Amino acid sequence: MMQRARLLAAMVMPTVLVAIAMFGVGEIRLAFLAYVVGGCLLLPWLLVGARPGAPGGLPFRAASEHPAAPWVALLIFGPFFLLAYWLLRQFITAPEPYLDALAEIGWKEEYRYVSFALFVAAVPLAEEWWWRGQALPRAEKLFGRGLGQALVAIGFASYHAPVLLRLYPIGPAAIRFAGIVFAAFLWTWIAAKRQSWGWVWWAHLAADVVIVAAFILWVRPQA
Numbered sequence: 492m493m494q495r496a497r498l499l500a501a502m503v504m505p506t507v508l509v510a511i512a513m514f515g516v517g518e519i520r521l522a523f524l525a526y527v528v529g530g531c532l533l534l535p536w537l538l539v540g541a542r543p544g545a546p547g548g549l550p551f552r553a554a555s556e557h558p559a560a561p562w563v564a565l566l567i568f569g570p571f572f573l574l575a576y577w578l579l580r581q582f583i584t585a586p587e588p589y590l591d592a593l594a595e596i597g598w599k600e601e602y603r604y605v606s607f608a609l610f611v612a613a614v615p616l617a618e619e620w621w622w623r624g625q626a627l628p629r630a631e632k633l634f635g636r637g638l639g640q641a642l643v644a645i646g647f648a649s650y651h652a653p654v655l656l657r658l659y660p661i662g663p664a665a666i667r668f669a670g671i672v673f674a675a676f677l678w679t680w681i682a683a684k685r686q687s688w689g690w691v692w693w694a695h696l697a698a699d700v701v702i703v704a705a706f707i708l709w710v711r712p713q714a
Contacts, residue, residue, distance in 0.1 A: 494539075495633050501538040502626055502646035505530030510653040519596040523609070526650060531617040541625035548625045553687040564693035572701045579666065580709055589710065592658045607703045615695040619678075622647045624688035627679060640683055644675040674698070 508530050512522035535541035541548065590598075598606075622643055630639035651671045655664035678691040 497538045498626070498629055498633060499642075501535050501541075502630075502642060503649075504534050504538075505646070506650040506653065509650045513596065513653045513657040517596050519593065519598055522596075522654070523613075527613050527617045530650065531621040535621050535625060539625075539629060541621065541629075547629060549623065549628050549682065550687050551624070551689040551692070553685050553689075556685070556687065556690070560690055561693040564690050565697045567697075568694040569697035569701060572698050573704065575670075576701065576705045577709075580705070588660070589658055596657065607706075611696065611699050611703060615692055615699050618647065619682075619688050619692040619695055623679060623682035623691050627682055627688075631683065636683070640676075640679050644672070644679040647679070648672045648675040 505526055508525040509522050512518055512525045539547075594600075626646065627640065627643045630643050633639065634642060648668070648671050652664075652668060655667050658664075659667065678694060681694075682688050682691050
């Protein structure tokens with residue numbers, strides 16, 4: 492019972508930390524640090540003993556994985572996601588309110604490329620290591636395969652909610668959140684099937700690169 496409670500706390504706290512940073516403090520840099528360092532690294536270590544080299548997690552790469560597997564992930568979640576964003580961009584809000592909301596919570600336009608680099612380098616790695624590499628096998632062990640995967644997917648998706656609600660109106664936020672929920676369940680299932688988290692890291696990396704590309708190509712030029 493205690494193990495379950497500690498794991499559930501480790502999966503809920505990232506959302507709590509981000510919500511406090513986005514709505515309580517109103518600071519995007521704090522949200523980034525709280526999530527990556529606190530939610531994906533420090534609290535999992537303190538609550539469930541998840542740390543690099545410790546037992547209980549999945550490997551980055553399965554022994555049977557084909558060398559071309561990362562390229563498949565990049566191709567699927569790069570061009571496909573970019574096309575989806577291009578098709579939906581007219582429905583998911585005008586850029587001006589989004590940029591105003593970013594500025595209100597500390598976005599610095601002059602440091603945008605540093606922010607982009609940190610986002611792409613740190614977020615997919617920290618997230619996939621924790622959610623798919625560490626939380627997933629622990630949740631399956633303690634809650635069973637189906638419920639364990641669902642809890643991990645929901646935990647991963649949930650922290651995006653305070654971010655989206657702080658930056659977008661309800662409708663555009665809901666569209667984005669639906670896509671994140673779909674990706675959460677898909678990537679969790681893939682990681683469980685492959686018994687490794689490297690493939691979904693490549694997929695996640697491609698998706699986050701597309702987010703940055705879309706911001707540069709379509710959000711800023713239209714503002």
